[in-house]
Amino acid sequence: MMKQFWFTLIGAVWVLTYVASPVTADVQISDATQECLDCHIEFHPGLVQDWRNSRHARMTPKKALTVDKLKKRMSSTSVPEVLQNRVVGCAECHTLRPGSHSDTFEHNGYDIHVVISPEDCGVCHVTERTQYAKNVMAHAYGNLAENPLYQDLQRNILGKSTLQEDRVHFSPANDLTRSEACYYCHGTRLEVTGWETRDTDVGELEFPIIKGWPNQGVGRVNLDGSLGACSACHTRHHFSIEMARKPYTCKECHTGPDVPAFKVYAASKHGNIFSAMNSSWNFTQVPWTIGTDFSAPTCAVCHISLVVNPDDVVISQRTHQMNDRLEWRIFGLIYAHPQPKEPDTSKIRNKAGLSLPTDFDGGFARDYLISPEEQKRRRQSMQNTCLNCHNTYWVRNYFERLDNTIRTSNATVLTATGLLRRAWKNGYAQGPEQKGSPFDEFIERRWSDAWLFYANNVRFASAMAGGGDYGVFADGRYPLVNTILDMQNWLNTQEIISNMGKE
DSSP states (O other): OHHHHHHHHHHHHHIIIIISSOSSTTOOOOHHHHHHHHHHHHHOHHHHHHHHTSSTTTOOHHHHTTSOGGGOOOOOSOOOHHHHTSOOOHHHHHTSSGGGOTTOEEETTEEEOSOOOHHHHTTTOHHHHHHHHTSGGGGHHHHHHTOHHHHHHHHHHHSEEEEOSSSEEEEOOOHHHHHHTHHHHHOOBOEEEEEEEEEETTEEEEEEEEETOSOOOTTOBOTTSOBOOGGGTSOTTTOOHHHHHSHHHHHTTOOSSSSOHHHHHHHBHHHHHHHHHGGGSOSSOSSEEBTTTBSSOOHHHHHTOOEEOTTOOEEEOOOSOTTTTOOEEOSOSSSOEEOBSSSOGGGOOOTTSOSOSBOTTSOBOGGGBOOHHHHHHHHHHHHHHHTTTSOHHHHHHHHHHHHHHHHHHHHHHHHHHHHHHHHHHTTSSOOGGGTOOSSSSHHHHHHHHIIIIIHHHHHHHHHTTBOGGGGTTTTSHHHHHHHHHHHHHHHHHHHHHHHHHHO
16 A cells, blocks of 8 residues: 555656646647646656657647748648647547547547557658658568568578478468567558456556557558558657667668668768767758768668758758669669669569569569669769769769679679579479479578678678678678589589489
8 A cells, every 4th residue: 555655656746747847838738648648657757758858749730830841840731720739749649540540449538549650640741651651661561471482581581490301391480470570670460359458557447459569660561551650760759850860770670681781881981970970960950951960971861861051952852762862772682673663562573473573594573673764863863962072073983883783793693593593403402493492492591691691781881882891701792702602512512412323
């Protein structure tokens, strides 16, 4: 009893200190949000204080609509009247569109839903929502889960292994393994599977049971049918633009060895400048002024942010379609190739009918990929940023090196693929043409290493202008060549054994 008394007293002090007084004198908090805060300050003080530190807690949508165009952070030109004059709090997000969310439930007199979707955020951020829907990231769940070839690779990585008479076999991974592995970043499919009553400190309350939750993957399939999670980059409940602009956020998924963006960036000259100087940079300013707010690119500078020069001339428009400035998809599947036309890549088929954007012989599935003209436009868009710190000669040579790296790395992977196809043809391994998996035998795994890890490292080191050792010894050209030699030696051994059996 005494313990409960002190718990209640401490909670009351939190409420009086952090909730009863507004963040600023002119902030208006809705009655519904105030009720949320009064209760959750006891149970989730970290979340409440995180929200109080956010821009949402200080700015009403009505006021945000009056901000000068370049400085505006809210892209919608209007919002519902009921939302205009109150800050964006708990109720403003968790009670939006209740009929659209299958996890909506009655909670202390309000119909709320647990999972906030991009459609909810899109009430105020409609442009970002529209752009993100066109992004490959938004389709990351389906692009993995609905591609039979990727499912096969996933099974041979995540699946439960059993030793049978002839070899090791893999069964599909269970949902818990999948959700903390590939689908941590790709996103899970959420589903309400039932309801449960919990005995809480404020009495019995009913809550939905959500399969696939928690998850903040970029392609999460939400309970209103929408795709994606804004919180993947703008972590709740602060939703900080500073956090989204710093490379550590991208690092959560882009750290390698298959997508080594962060480790290459950290070892590059740009990353070195960021590490040494970022404490003096302004990560919250909109628009973001090159040379004033920052002095070297982060992931957001090159791929997302509204960037201007000191004269407020726009260098790059803000976009949440992450490939807007990318001509090449350097993540080899199997080879580096032009970016896909559509974000749903599960539709892509190569000439053999496989769900790949490239053929085994290195050709592109052109019908599904952007044109050379669109590649050129995207290159120019990216170069606009580069030219504000580097001269034309520097930028031209950099892109010439990248083009060369794509050609040479693709050629090296072609050599590895040739060895694998020889093994399939001669019956030393079973590939797709023999109704087998291309990922579950030794030479096939070494082939996967060649393009999934080493060729990717070579390309990322080139594309991100640094981290040179990642292009050579640290998962670069040296292990790539070693992998091909391993494949050659394995194949030679199989051929010797086969010939001995014929004597």
